[in-house]
Amino acid sequence: MKNLDPQLVWAFSGVLGLLTISSLIGWIIRLAVKKPEAQATIRNLNARIGAWWVMSAIFGLTIVLGQAGSLVLFGLMSLLALREYVTLLPTRRADHHTLFWAFFIITPLQYVLIGIHWYGMFAILIPVYAFLFVPTRLAIAGDTELFLERASTIQWGLMVCIYCLSYAPALLMLQIPGYAPDAKLLLYLVLVDQLSDVLQYVWGKLLGKHKIAPLVSPNKTWEGFIGGVATATLIGSALWWMTPFRPWAAAVVSLAITLMGFAGGLTMSAIKRDRGVKDYGTLIKGHGGILDRMDSMCFAAPVFFHIVRYFYVR
Amino acid sequence: MSTHPLAGVIAALARLISGVQVQWVDSEPDTRQAVYFANHSSHLDFVVLWSSLPFEVRALTRPVAAQDYWSAGLRKALAVNVFRAVLVARHTATCETQQEPADPHLAIEAMREGMGEHESLILFPEGTRGTGDEVAAFKSGLYYLCQQRPGLRLVPAYLNNLNRILPKGEVLPVPFLSRLTFGPAMTLEAGESKPAFLARAREAVCRLKDL
Numbered sequence: 111m112k113n114l115d116p117q118l119v120w121a122f123s124g125v126l127g128l129l130t131i132s133s134l135i136g137w138i139i140r141l142a143v144k145k146p147e148a149q150a151t152i153r154n155l156n157a158r159i160g161a162w163w164v165m166s167a168i169f170g171l172t173i174v175l176g177q178a179g180s181l182v183l184f185g186l187m188s189l190l191a192l193r194e195y196v197t198l199l200p201t202r203r204a205d206h207h208t209l210f211w212a213f214f215i216i217t218p219l220q221y222v223l224i225g226i227h228w229y230g231m232f233a234i235l236i237p238v239y240a241f242l243f244v245p246t247r248l249a250i251a252g253d254t255e256l257f258l259e260r261a262s263t264i265q266w267g268l269m270v271c272i273y274c275l276s277y278a279p280a281l282l283m284l285q286i287p288g289y290a291p292d293a294k295l296l297l298y299l300v301l302v303d304q305l306s307d308v309l310q311y312v313w314g315k316l317l318g319k320h321k322i323a324p325l326v327s328p329n330k331t332w333e334g335f336i337g338g339v340a341t342a343t344l345i346g347s348a349l350w351w352m353t354p355f356r357p358w359a360a361a362v363v364s365l366a367i368t369l370m371g372f373a374g375g376l377t378m379s380a381i382k383r384d385r386g387v388k389d390y391g392t393l394i395k396g397h398g399g400i401l402d403r404m405d406s407m408c409f410a411a412p413v414f415f416h417i418v419r420y421f422y423v424r
Numbered sequence: 425m426s427t428h429p430l431a432g433v434i435a436a437l438a439r440l441i442s443g444v445q446v447q448w449v450d451s452e453p454d455t456r457q458a459v460y461f462a463n464h465s466s467h468l469d470f471v472v473l474w475s476s477l478p479f480e481v482r483a484l485t486r487p488v489a490a491q492d493y494w495s496a497g498l499r500k501a502l503a504v505n506v507f508r509a510v511l512v513a514r515h516t517a518t519c520e521t522q523q524e525p526a527d528p529h530l531a532i533e534a535m536r537e538g539m540g541e542h543e544s545l546i547l548f549p550e551g552t553r554g555t556g557d558e559v560a561a562f563k564s565g566l567y568y569l570c571q572q573r574p575g576l577r578l579v580p581a582y583l584n585n586l587n588r589i590l591p592k593g594e595v596l597p598v599p600f601l602s603r604l605t606f607g608p609a610m611t612l613e614a615g616e617s618k619p620a621f622l623a624r625a626r627e628a629v630c631r632l633k634d635l
Contacts, residue, residue: 196598196600203591206598
C-alpha cells in the first residue's frame with residue numbers, strides 16, 4: 111500500500127461524514143415518523159443507508175489497493191450486472207456458448223486490456239470484435255429463431271454492462287500533465303454520479319409532484335430531477351480541487367455526469383418495465399441489483415472518460 | 425453427522441454461479457425426516473437445492489441418483505463419497521416407452537434403506553433432466569416409497585432457471601440468476617390412487633413456479 115494522496119483522504123472523510131449524517135437522519139426519521147403508511151419507505155431508506163456504508167467500504171478498500179483493486183471490483187460488477195441482464199432476456203438453448211464467451215472470455219479480456227493500458231484495443235474490443243463475434247457464434251450454433259433479437263440483445267448487454275462500465279476503472283490509465291495518475295478521478299466520477307442519484311431520490315421524496323415518464327419510472331419527477339442535478343452539479347463544482355478541472359469546467363463536467371446518469375437510470379428502467387420486473391436483482395439491500403445501482407454509472411462513465419481524454423490528455 | 429468438506433465447497437460454488445434466491449412458501453426448513461422433490465433440468469439442481477438447506481438439515485439430507493449414470497469413475501466419487509448419494513437403478517434412458525423399471529422394488533428398498541429413521545432424501549421424480557420448459561410426468565417411485573413409509577413428509581420445490589445455467593449436454597456453466605421455492609409439505613393420503621397421488625405431487629411442484 112502506497113502513501114495515500116491527501117486529497118483522496120479528504121474526499122473519503124467527506125464520504126464518511128455524509129454517511130454518518132445520513133445514518134443519524136435515518137435514525138431520527140424512524141423515531142419521529144409513526145405513520146403506518148410511511149413505514150415501508152422508512153425501512154427502505156434505512157436499508158439503503160446501511161447498504162451505502164457497505165458499498166463505500168468496499169469501494170474505499172479497492173481504491174487503496176490501487177489499479178488492480180479497481181479492475182477486480184468493476185470486473186466483478188460487470189459480471190454481476192451482465193448476469194442480471196441476461197436473466198431477463200428470452201435466451202434460447204443455442205445461446206449458451208455465446209454467453210459463455212461473453213462472461214468468461216470477453217469480459218476478463220476487456221479488463222485485462224485496461225490493466226495493460228492498451229487503449230486502442232480497449233476502445234474497440236466490444237464495439238468491433240465482440241460485435242462481429244456474437245452473431246457469428248450464434249449462426250454457427252444454428253438456431254435461427256429470433257436470430258437478430260438474440261444477437262442484438264447480447265451485443266447490447268456487452269456494451270452496457272461490460273464496455274460502458276469498464277470506462278470507470280479505465281480512468282486510471284489516463285495520463286494528465288501535472289495531475290497524479292491515481293484513483294481521484296474515479297472517485298470523483300463515482301461521487302458525483304451516485305450523489306446525483308441519491309439527491310434526485312431525496313428531492314423527489316421531498317418535493318416530487320410532476321412525473322417525467324410515469325410509464326417508465328414512476329419515481330422520477332421533475333422536482334427530483336432538477337433539484338438532484340443542480341445540487342450534484344454544485345457539489346461536483348465544489349470538489350474541483352481533486353480534479354484537473356477549473357471550477358467552471360468541473361461544473362460543466364458534473365452536469366454532463368448527472369445528465370448522463372439520469373439517461374442511464376431512465377433507459378435501464380424502460381427495460382425493467384418491458385420485462386415486467388421491479389428490480390434487476392436483490393444483491394444490494396434496499397437498492398435492488400447491481401444494475402439498479404450502476405445504471406447511471408454505465409451511461410456516465412464513458413462520456414466522462416472521453417470528455418477528460420479529449421480536453422485534458424495531451 | 426457432518427458433511428464432506430468438498431461438498432461445502434461445491435455447494436458454495438453452485439450458489440455463487442446460480443445466485444440462487446431461496447424462498448419458503450407456507451413452509452419452513454426443519455430437520456425432521458422428509459423427501460424433498462423437485463423439477464429436474466440440470467446437473468446443478470441437486471447441489472443448489474442441497475446448498476439452500478440450512479447446515480444442520482444438509483448434514484441429514486442425501487440425494488437419490490441414477491445408478492446407471494453415477495456409478496463409475498469421477499461421477500461415482502462425487503456422488504457417493506462426497507454427497508453420500510443413494511444410488512438406485514432406473515430403466516435405461518429410453519423414456520419414450522414410458523415403461524416402469526424392471527424391478528421398482530429394488531429402487532424403493534435402496535431409498536428406504538438410505539434414509540433410515542432420520543435422514544432425508546432429495547428426489548427428482550421426473551427420473552431424468554428435461555429441457556426446463558415443462559415438468560414431465562412423475563415416475564412411480566415416490567408413490568411406492570410413501571406406501572412403505574406411511575406418513576412420510578414430502579416437501580415440494582421448484583427450481584427456476586438452472587436449465588439455463590447448465591443445460592443438459594453442457595459442461596460449462598453460464599451465470600444466470602435462479603430461484604428456488606419450497607412449498608408446504610404433503611403426504612400420501614389414505615386410499616389415494618397412484619395416478620391421483622403422482623398428479624397431485626407434480627401439481628404441488630408446478631404451482632411453485634411463479635410464486
